[in-house]
Amino acid sequence: MELEIRNVLVGELYTNCYLVKNSETGKGFIVDPGDDEIKIFSNIAKMEMEPVAILLTHGHIDHMGAAEGLKKRYNIPIYASELEEQTMLSPMNNLSAMLGMGPVSVCADKYLKDGERIEVAGVNLQFILTPGHTPGSGCFYVKDANLLFSGDTLFCNSRGRTDFPGGSEAQLLKSIREKLMKLPDETDVFAGHMEQTTIGYEKRYY
Numbered sequence: 001m002e003l004e005i006r007n008v009l010v011g012e013l014y015t016n017c018y019l020v021k022n023s024e025t026g027k028g029f030i031v032d033p034g035d036d037e038i039k040i041f042s043n044i045a046k047m048e049m050e051p052v053a054i055l056l057t058h059g060h061i062d063h064m065g066a067a068e069g070l071k072k073r074y075n076i077p078i079y080a081s082e083l084e085e086q087t088m089l090s091p092m093n094n095l096s097a098m099l100g101m102g103p104v105s106v107c108a109d110k111y112l113k114d115g116e117r118i119e120v121a122g123v124n125l126q127f128i129l130t131p132g133h134t135p136g137s138g139c140f141y142v143k144d145a146n147l148l149f150s151g152d153t154l155f156c157n158s159r160g161r162t163d164f165p166g167g168s169e170a171q172l173l174k175s176i177r178e179k180l181m182k183l184p185d186e187t188d189v190f191a192g193h194m195e196q197t198t199i200g201y202e203k204r205y206y
Helices: 037-047 067-074 082-089 169-178
Strands: 003-010 015-022 027-031 050-055 078-081 110-112 117-120 123-129 138-142 147-151 188-191
Touching: 003 037, 015 037, 015 188, 027 037, 037 067, 050 067, 050 117, 078 082, 078 123, 082 110
Parallel strands: 027 050, 050 078, 078 110, 147 188
Antiparallel strands: 003 015, 015 027, 117 123, 123 138, 138 147
């Protein structure tokens, strides 16, 4: 299986939105469309990708701000953690009220449990619940391709903030050490902000 992955930098907080295309089928999915719907749409068109789903690592507005618009544009479902529903629905918890973007609430079409496996665009993914940044933060692991979409759980040389509603430094560290650091060293990590890294590289810090 060959995947084409394009990173589209969106919004004022420079969030990494990932467009993932299964080259065998031409279908793909969108990870964390935080803003700039037209920019994302334009890149999808350039990739000649048929999106079939939107995957949210968590419910902060800078990761889901364009989700509803893209859902309507392509008539596709939104996937998110079952423990993230309240964050997504609450403008205070999802930071849309705090950032002055106007109150935003987003509902997922499919809420995922920890460890749940899904097939999207011919790609097998596993949802890994990693609370700490938010109560329902999670990562999407593609074992067949040795890659992880880590959202704001794990960054290169860093990790997500825990001073927002529902955040917990202790939980975040536990999530990283007990779940993510057990993945193979060669796993490529596509983080929600900043550059790409690997699990092996990050093990030096955890």
